[in-house]
Amino acid sequence: MTALLAMVRKDLQLFFSDRRAVIMSFLVPIAIASFFGSIFSGPGNNAEPAKINIAVIDRDGTDISRGIVSGLSGDRNLRVATPSEEAARAQVKNGKTSVAVVIPPGFGEASGRAFFGNASKPELELVYDPSRSVEFAMVRGILTEYVMQAVSREMFGGRQGRQYVDQVLPQIQSSSTMPDDQKRALILLLQSAQQLNGRTSPDNASRAPGITMPYSVKEAAMTSGDRVAYNGYAHSFAGMGIQFLLFAAANLGIEMLLERQRGMWKRLRSAPISRMLLLAGKTLSGTIIALMTLLVSFGFAMIVFKVRIAGSLAGFLAVSIACSLMAATFGLLVAALGRTPASARGVTTLAVLMMVMLGGAWVPTFIFPAWLQQLTLVVPARWAVDGLDAMTWRGIGLAGAIVPTLVQLGFAVAFLAVAMSRFRWEEV
Amino acid sequence: MLTVKNLRKSFGTLVAVADVSFSIECGQLVGLLGPNGAGKTTTVSMLTGLIVPDRGEVMIGGHRLDGDIDPAKRRIGLVPQDLALYDELTARDNLRFFGALYGLSGAALDGAIQKALQLVELSDRERDRVRTFSGGMKRRLNLAAGLLHDPDILLLDEPTVGVDPQSRNAIFDNLETLKHRGKALLYTTHYMEEAERLADRIVVIDHGSVIADDTLAGLTNRVAVAGGGAATLESVFLSLTGRSLRD
Numbered sequence: 001m002t003a004l005l006a007m008v009r010k011d012l013q014l015f016f017s018d019r020r021a022v023i024m025s026f027l028v029p030i031a032i033a034s035f036f037g038s039i040f041s042g043p044g045n046n047a048e049p050a051k052i053n054i055a056v057i058d059r060d061g062t063d064i065s066r067g068i069v070s071g072l073s074g075d076r077n078l079r080v081a082t083p084s085e086e087a088a089r090a091q092v093k094n095g096k097t098s099v100a101v102v103i104p105p106g107f108g109e110a111s112g113r114a115f116f117g118n119a120s121k122p123e124l125e126l127v128y129d130p131s132r133s134v135e136f137a138m139v140r141g142i143l144t145e146y147v148m149q150a151v152s153r154e155m156f157g158g159r160q161g162r163q164y165v166d167q168v169l170p171q172i173q174s175s176s177t178m179p180d181d182q183k184r185a186l187i188l189l190l191q192s193a194q195q196l197n198g199r200t201s202p203d204n205a206s207r208a209p210g211i212t213m214p215y216s217v218k219e220a221a222m223t224s225g226d227r228v229a230y231n232g233y234a235h236s237f238a239g240m241g242i243q244f245l246l247f248a249a250a251n252l253g254i255e256m257l258l259e260r261q262r263g264m265w266k267r268l269r270s271a272p273i274s275r276m277l278l279l280a281g282k283t284l285s286g287t288i289i290a291l292m293t294l295l296v297s298f299g300f301a302m303i304v305f306k307v308r309i310a311g312s313l314a315g316f317l318a319v320s321i322a323c324s325l326m327a328a329t330f331g332l333l334v335a336a337l338g339r340t341p342a343s344a345r346g347v348t349t350l351a352v353l354m355m356v357m358l359g360g361a362w363v364p365t366f367i368f369p370a371w372l373q374q375l376t377l378v379v380p381a382r383w384a385v386d387g388l389d390a391m392t393w394r395g396i397g398l399a400g401a402i403v404p405t406l407v408q409l410g411f412a413v414a415f416l417a418v419a420m421s422r423f424r425w426e427e428v
Numbered sequence: 429m430l431t432v433k434n435l436r437k438s439f440g441t442l443v444a445v446a447d448v449s450f451s452i453e454c455g456q457l458v459g460l461l462g463p464n465g466a467g468k469t470t471t472v473s474m475l476t477g478l479i480v481p482d483r484g485e486v487m488i489g490g491h492r493l494d495g496d497i498d499p500a501k502r503r504i505g506l507v508p509q510d511l512a513l514y515d516e517l518t519a520r521d522n523l524r525f526f527g528a529l530y531g532l533s534g535a536a537l538d539g540a541i542q543k544a545l546q547l548v549e550l551s552d553r554e555r556d557r558v559r560t561f562s563g564g565m566k567r568r569l570n571l572a573a574g575l576l577h578d579p580d581i582l583l584l585d586e587p588t589v590g591v592d593p594q595s596r597n598a599i600f601d602n603l604e605t606l607k608h609r610g611k612a613l614l615y616t617t618h619y620m621e622e623a624e625r626l627a628d629r630i631v632v633i634d635h636g637s638v639i640a641d642d643t644l645a646g647l648t649n650r651v652a653v654a655g656g657g658a659a660t661l662e663s664v665f666l667s668l669t670g671r672s673l674r675d
Binding site for chain 2: 002003005006007009010013014017018262263264266267268269270271272273274275426
C-alpha cells in the first residue's frame with residue numbers, strides 16, 4: 001500500500017508541477033465547452049431565435065408578389081432586406097446573405113393561372129450560399145408557405161382572382177372539348193367564387209386570408225422538468241470534459257513511455273513490487289487526474305452556466321468515475337502499444353479526436369448516417385456523453401446511469417487486459 | 429553475498445549473455461568490464477530482475493532470486509546508467525518516492541533520506557528541484573536513490589558517465605565508504621582507471637561469456653609487456669578482448 005500511494009502521489013505531484021498540463025486539463029476544456037455551449041444552447045424560454053438573412057427582389061410588383069414580400073418580412077425566423085438584384089447577388093456571394101429570392105415579372109399572373117389549371121408554372125429564382133444548405137432548406141419551406149398564402153388569397157377574392165374568374169368562366173362554358181360532368185363541376189366552382197367575390201371588395205382587409213397553415217404548434221422541450229429550459233452547456237461540458245480527460249490520460253501513457261526512455265522503469269522494476277501494483281498505481285493516478293478534470297469542468301459549468309445535476313448525484317458520480325477509469329486504462333493502452341513517445345502522441349491524438357467525435361462530444365450523433373450511429377455504440381466516449389447527459393439536463397434517475405457505467409467499466413477491463421498482455425515488462 | 433551461476437539470455441537469435449558466472453563477497457567491489465555489446469547491461473538487468481534469464485540463477489545470500497516480488501530484491505540496490513530521476517520533483521520528493529517503493533515510510537524513510545543525502549553531500553539541496561542540479565549532482569542523487577533502502581548489494585551501471593573529475597572523485601569516496609560498511613558492489617565501467625582504483629576483483633566479459641575473473645595484479649601478471657615494465661589494465665583488456673572495433 002505504501003508503494004501504491006507513493007506512485008499516486010508522485011504522479012499527482014508531476015501533474016501539478018507541469019503548468020502547461022494543468023492549463024490543458026482544466027482551463028482549455030472550460031474555454032472550449034463554454035464556446036460550444038453558447039452556440040448549441042438553443043433559444044431558451046424567452047430568447048429570440050437567430051434570424052436568417054435573406055434578400056427579396058420584387059420585379060413583379062403585383063399584389064401576389066407584394067403579399068409574398070410582406071409575409072416573409074413578418075416571419076420571426078427571417079431578417080428580410082430588399083436590395084437591388086445585383087447587390088443581393090453580391091451579398092450572397094460574400095456570405096452576408098444566405099438566400100436571395102428573385103420574383104420575376106409576370107410571376108403573380110402566371111402563378112394565379114397555375115393555381116387553378118394546368119398552365120405552366122412560373123419560376124422563382126433562389127440564389128443561395130451553398131455553405132448554408134440548412135438555412136436554404138428552411139427558407140424554401142418558409143417561402144412555400146407565404147407563396148401559397150399570397151396566391152390563394154389573391155385568387156379567392158383579390159382583384160386578379162376576380163379578373164381570372166370573369167375571363168375563364170365564359171371560355172369553359174363554351175368549351176366543346178371538356179367532358180360535360182367536368183365542365184359542370186368547374187362552372188359551379190367558378191360561379192360560387194364569383195358570388196363570393198360579389199359580396200366583398202377586393203380592397204377589404206377582412207376577406208379570406210388565403211391558404212394558411214391549418215394548425216399551430218405547441219412546442220414542449222423534453223428536459224428534466226416542466227418549464228426547465230434546455231441548457232446546452234451541460235452537453236458541451238460533458239463532451240469537452242471527456243475529450244480532455246482522454247487527452248490527460250493519454251498524456252499519462254506517453255509519460256510512461258518517456259519514463260521508460262529515461263530508464264525510470266529500470267528502477268521501478270528492480271523494486272520488489274508486482275507488475276499488477278505498478279499498473280494499479282498508474283491506473284489510480286490516471287483515474288484521479290481524469291476525474292479531477294471532469295469535476296472541475298462541471299463545477300465551473302454549475303457555478304457560471306447554472307448546469308444542474310437534475311438526475312441522480314450518485315449516478316453522475318458513478319458515470320464520472322467509470323469514465324475516468326476507462327480513460328486511465330486507455331492511457332495504459334497507449335503506454336503498452338506505443339513504441340516511442342513521439343509516435344504514440346500522433347496516433348493517440350487521432351484516436352482521442354475520433355473517439356470524441358464519434359461519441360457525440362462535438363455534434364450530436366443523430367446527424368450521423370444510420371450505420372455510423374450504430375458504430376458509435378462501440379465508442380466508449382459515446383456512453384460517457386450519454387451517461388452524463390442523462391444525469392444532467394435530461395434529469396433521468398439513477399437507473400439511467402447503470403448501463404453507461406457498466407459499459408464503460410467493461411471498456412476499462414478490456415483496455416487493461418490488452419495493456420497487461422502487450423506491456424513490455426523486460427528492461428535491458 | 430551475490431553469486432551468479434551460468435546465466436544465459438538470448439533475444440531471438442541474438443545470444444546477449446551465453447554463460448556468465450561470478451560472485452561478490454561483502455565489503456568487496458567487483459569491476460565488470462567488457463567492450464560495447466559484451467553483455468554487461470544484460471547481465472546487470474538479470475541480477476535485478478529486469479529481465480528473466482533463459483538459464484542459470486542469481487543467489488542473494490544463499491537465496492535464489494525468483495520473481496518480481498521476491499523479498500530478496502530488497503537486498504539489491506540499482507544505480508542505472510540513465511539518470512532515473514524526476515526532474516520536476518525535488519531531491520527529497522524523488523527519494524521519498526523511491527524509498528516508498530521498498531516499503532519505507534514515516535520516520536524510517538525520513539532517516540534514510542537524510543543518511544543518503546549526507547553520504548552524497550546533497551543535504552543542502554534536498555528541497556530543490558532536480559532540474560536545477562548539475563550533471564554531477566544528478567549522478568550523486570542517482571546513487572543516493574539506489575542505496576536509500578540500505579541494500580547489501582549495490583549494482584552500479586557506469587555511474588560516472590558525463591561527470592566532472594570533482595563529482596567523480598566524490599562518487600569514488602562514496603563507494604569506498606560503502607565498501608567499508610560491508611556492502612557488496614558490482615561496478616560496470618568503460619573507464620579502466622576507475623576499475624584500477626576501486627576494484628578488488630575484475631570480471632571481464634566478452635561475447636556474453638566471462639573471459640577473466642581475477643584481481644588487478646592477477647590480470648596484469650598474465651600479460652607480458654615489451655621492455656619488462658608493468659602491464660596496465662587497458663593493455664590487459666585489449667589483450668583479452670582484441671583490438672577490433674565493436675558496436
